[in-house]
Amino acid sequence: DAHGERCAAALAADGVELSAVVVHRGATTGVALICVDASGENQILAIPGANALVAPPAPCGAAVWLCQGEIPTDAIDGVLSAARADGALSICNPSPVNAIDPSLVGRFDLAVVNELEHEALRGHLPGRVVLTRGARGAVLLPSGEELPALPAHAVDTTGAGDALAGVLAGGLASGMAIEDALRLAIAAAGISVEREGCQPSYPTRAEIERRLSSPPPGPGAPRSSD
Structure with missing residues (x-):
């Protein structure tokens, strides 16, 4: 269509x-x-x-499989099977949280959840979790390491969580350490919220790297007059 x-x-x-x-x-x-x-x-x-x-997928040699909750349960189970067959990292972004079987979430290697999802899935999460906190950045669990967000002027938060999850998965697939991949992902989400829409708001790799190298000033910070 x-x-x-x-x-x-x-x-x-x-x-x-x-x-x-x-x-x-x-x-x-x-x-x-x-x-x-x-x-x-x-x-x-x-x-x-x-x-x-959406039907259960077949193994394809992927390094990372990323799945969310808006597909059938058998397809989510199929993602887990395909990831095992590929020897790949499996990541779950259980959104919307009321649409996914909680027992499946804990079978993934890593979950990316916001604070509401974290509370709703307590007791069902895997050993490694990225807890996203909007303008406050994210926390790696169980270590508790906090990664702050860069200043951003939000006009539309639609799709920011998807931007973060996608860039995180891409970074991990390229061999980055999870801390470095998450810094990229947080920066991508920060750019996304400054733009209207969902897919059109997603930045390029070059835009993300520019944001990390030259972050915008925070609220109340002095700005250049030129």
Whole structure:
């Protein structure tokens, strides 16, 4: 449909490999109605469409498998099986938290959760967790290491968690230490919230590295007059 074609075109323009994309004739692409308030926070109503038809994947030699909660339970279980077959790191971003079987989350190697998800899944999380805290950055658990966020002027937080999870997975797949990958991911999420929309808000690697090398001033900091 038109939504799917538009998404695929945008991904292709960014150099994303699309050979594994499956088109379900007669199904609609999943969509979401997103309401954003004056502070940039959002409420989301999702219509799954073809997301509800995702089948369990096959192993493909991936270094990292990243999964979230808007696909069927058997597909999530299939991600775990494929990750084991590939000898890969498995990451779960259990969002929306009420759509995923909690018993599956603890079988992943790493979970990326916000504070509400962390509380809802207490007792079901794996040994390693990235706890995201919005403008306060993130915490690595169980070590408790805190990684701060850079200053950002939020206009739309939609998709920031997805930006963080995706960049984290990409960094880990490239061999980065989790602390370094998470710093990249936090910076990516910070850029994302400064832009409207979801997919269009995601920065390039060059933009992320520029943000890390030249962070914006925090609230109340002096600004250059030129």
